[in-house]
Amino acid sequence: MSIPIPAEDPRHLPNRAVIDPSAITQNTRALGTLLEEQTALMAVVKADGYGHGMLTAARAAIEGGATWLGVAHPASALALARADLEVQILTWLYEPHTARTVLPQVIGSGVDVSVGSAEMLALVSEAARAADRRARVHLKIDTGMGRNGVMPWQIREIGAAVREDDFLQLTATWTHLTSADDPADPVTDQQVELFDSACAALEDEVGPIPLQHLANSAATLTRPDLHRDIVRPGIALYGYPPVATDVPLRPAMTLTSRLALVKDVPEGQSIGYGRISTTERATRLGLVPIGYADGLHREASDRAEVLVRTDSGDHRVPQVGRISMDQIVVDLGPAADARPGDEVLLFGDSGGAPNAPWAPTADEWARAAGTIPYEVLTSVSGRVTREVRG
Ligand SMILES: Cc1ncc(COP(=O)(O)O)c(C=O)c1O
Known part of the structure; x- marks a missing residue:
């Protein structure tokens, strides 16, 4: 594999993105004050920590009280796992090639993996077998985003498949809100209703679900009723609340x-x-x-x-x-x-x-x-x- 060597020595260039990790730490702490004691904070550090540097952002957020890290790519999750940060990590976006090449290591490192379709379930099961380790699965429910996620009416069938697979452990259910940055938009409540009824159907099928999470920055700031077990803020950690708020946040x-x-x-x-x-x-x-x-x-x-x-x-x-x-x-x-x-x-x-x-x-x-x-x-x-x- 060839490693790219920067063509230009960064010391000789005038432009800098100056990152202040203490801002991320303080922003995380400020969001933490909104949470009940039993709610954990997952710092979303995907896309290289929203451009701030993934490890810098992760370490700063952990100092501010984050006990989970969330990233889209399994490769990012692996890099985080190798940094020995002593927090739980979740990754949620992969296709078959990535799943076959990276997921066994990801699961072997104790990282939690999201499953949003029957095909993803099969890939995770295969990877868990290759790693010879039970995969901790967060079942993603599509409540309106139309992207990654199991449709609510598939939940019983997928839940049963998880239960029957010794290499899979149902750790959480989760969903992603489309419009939480507009607190007046009733679709958030409609999504929550769909999520709750899908979770109820799943519990009926497989028993209690250990964890539930759905709140991004906007819902973390405006909807304490949606905090559940984990909140997943991203943009607010970097100083940009997507909704009006009195919570002191500053750009990092x-x-x-x-x-x-x-x-x-x-x-x-x-x-x-x-x-x-x-x-x-x-x-x-x-x-x-x-x-x-x-x-x-x-x-x-x-x-x-x-x-x-x-x-x-x-x-x-x-x-x-x-x-x-x-x-x-x-x-x-x-x-x-x-x-x-x-x-x-x-x-x-x-x-x-x-x-x-x-x-x-x-x-x-x-x-x-x-x-x-x-x-x-x-x-x-x-x-x-x-x-x-x-
Ligand atoms: C699945 C998921 N959860 C949480 C977040 C964090 O969202 P926000 O940056 O709006 O807080 C994102 C980012 O888009 C995401 O993709």
Whole structure:
């Protein structure tokens, strides 16, 4: 197997995703205060910890009280299992090739595996036999997401198949909510109703179900009645609650760059591809060497803001013109004292003085790009060095 060697030495690049693990720890702790004692917290650290670094995020969340970790890919689960974190791990997304190659090791490492179809059940059973270890199975019920999960009317049959297989142990039932970020939407209650009746049918078939879980960040924050045995927050751990909340959460990732160039331009200067922006007055432009290949959303062009740190303090300035592959332009204003080398915060936590302008958030970038902060965070590309600080 060949291991890719980075073509560019990260020390020689200006862009950083600065990760503050203490923010993840504190966010986890803050969510923990909402839970009854018997409810555990599963930190969702899939997609490389929502772009923050999976192991960094996992360790920080555990310090904040998480006793479970959740990841989509079995390969991620294996990496977590090898890190000896002393928590239970759940993985839920695999196809037959992955199941055959990785699941035996995953199950052999004591990781819990989700089953969302009869085919997945057969794959897990096969992998458990190969590992010569009983697989701990979380049976996923599709209550409306239409993705991974057993349809409610299949639950008795699948439950019976689990019971009859000595290599499978029913550990939990679970489901995923489609619309918990809109607390007024009645579909959440409809999903819960479907889930509860499927669980009742299953218990009728196989006896008590040890654990149940369904709450993502939004439901963790707004629906204590849905906390059940485990909650599974993701985005809130990284500082972005998907619903209005008083729970103090702060961003754990700050995306930074540095001004490459500062120049004076006259009124009427066009900027970037397609000339979508033209200066309305003489001004000073700043060139920032970060673009869509670093993860900025081109859709946010001419709509986002950044924070520039100059000798005179922090200044919020607009990004102007199209976002290019490697660079953006910002309008520093005619009187700016900014100089090449000054730090630029694209989004995150500026930790500035109370009256100083704050850095934009990933939420603001998401709004500018017509997307969600999840995508902004996970889009920060591999060529941006993650630097753990704090
Ligand atoms: C199955 C599952 N549970 C929980 C989560 C966490 O969701 P959120 O980041 O909205 O808290 C996710 C993320 O999408 C998920 O896929």
